[in-house]
Amino acid sequence: MKKQQDLDALKQSLATFNLIAGVDEVGRGPLVGDVVTAAVILDPEKPIFGLTDSKKLSEKKREEFAELIKQNALSWSIGRATPIEIDELNILQATMLAMQRAVEGLTIQPEYVLVDGNRLPKWQYTADAVIKGDALFPQISAASIIAKVARDHEMVALHEQYPQYGFASHKGYPTKAHLEALEQHGPLSCYRQSFKPVKAALMQWHGELQNEVN
The missing domain is CATH 3.30.420.10 (Ribonuclease H-like superfamily/Ribonuclease H)
Structure with a gap:
């Protein structure tokens, strides 16, 4: 300062x-x-x-x-x-x-x-x-x-578009509730993919999709 x-x-x-x-x-x-x-x-x-x-x-x-x-x-x-x-x-x-x-x-x-x-x-x-x-x-x-x-x-x-993520309460910040919703529902296209929790969720979701394909 x-x-x-x-x-x-x-x-x-x-x-x-x-x-x-x-x-x-x-x-x-x-x-x-x-x-x-x-x-x-x-x-x-x-x-x-x-x-x-x-x-x-x-x-x-x-x-x-x-x-x-x-x-x-x-x-x-x-x-x-x-x-x-x-x-x-x-x-x-x-x-x-x-x-x-x-x-x-x-x-x-x-x-x-x-x-x-x-x-x-x-x-x-x-x-x-x-x-x-x-x-x-x-x-x-x-x-x-x-x-x-x-x-x-x-x-x-x-x-209002995606109430399951709770954006109105946490405003996108990585609160416990937000991270749980991200893990449960996966990242939307408006997420910042370079941020660590989003990157981790993307890897998890891609892994699950790959398992389903196999």
């Missing part, structure tokens, strides 16, 4: 910019679905009070904030990388790609970009990475909320 004097200096330098985009991701750990990122440029004339790291908010509060952000931000955008891209690139590089897509999707060119975490995508924007930035900068907080709500909605929609 940046030292306090570094954070103070960053905040001071940001005072000279009006169009600051915050960027965050959700979904690096799950076994299924896209890694989802968001970029948000808040309107300094329409401050939204109470923004913080999405993980610290209840689902109801996240939903309320997401609507406020969409209504009041100067621009917001969602970027994503698919399970196929995650398997091809690895989760870190796929996350960087999704972040690029989120910023490129903004209708306004940001003057500065703040990214949650400790590394930046390779891009032309003036930017800074801030560990735990989603609790320190409202722009990143807003991005974390937008990304989290979007991905959670996708997991609920997937649950």
Whole structure:
């Protein structure tokens, strides 16, 4: 994490910019679905009070904030990388790609970009990475909320298609219940095949199919 004097200096330098985009991701750990990122440029004339790291908010509060952000931000955008891209690139590089897509999707060119975490995508924007930035900068907080709500909605929609996997409750993360469902029902096409539990389940299912053939 940046030292306090570094954070103070960053905040001071940001005072000279009006169009600051915050960027965050959700979904690096799950076994299924896209890694989802968001970029948000808040309107300094329409401050939204109470923004913080999405993980610290209840689902109801996240939903309320997401609507406020969409209504009041100067621009917001969602970027994503698919399970196929995650398997091809690895989760870190796929996350960087999704972040690029989120910023490129903004209708306004940001003057500065703040990214949650400790590394930046390779891009032309003036930017800074801030560990735990989603609790320190409202722009990143807003991005974390937008990304989290979007991905959670996708997991609920997937649950409606495949209720036996329990996606609405675990959101794709490798909980005990999820791993049991994966073992029992096998991986769907939206699973990340390079992730160890999915790879193991695929081998198990291919082995059982082979036994049936023989």
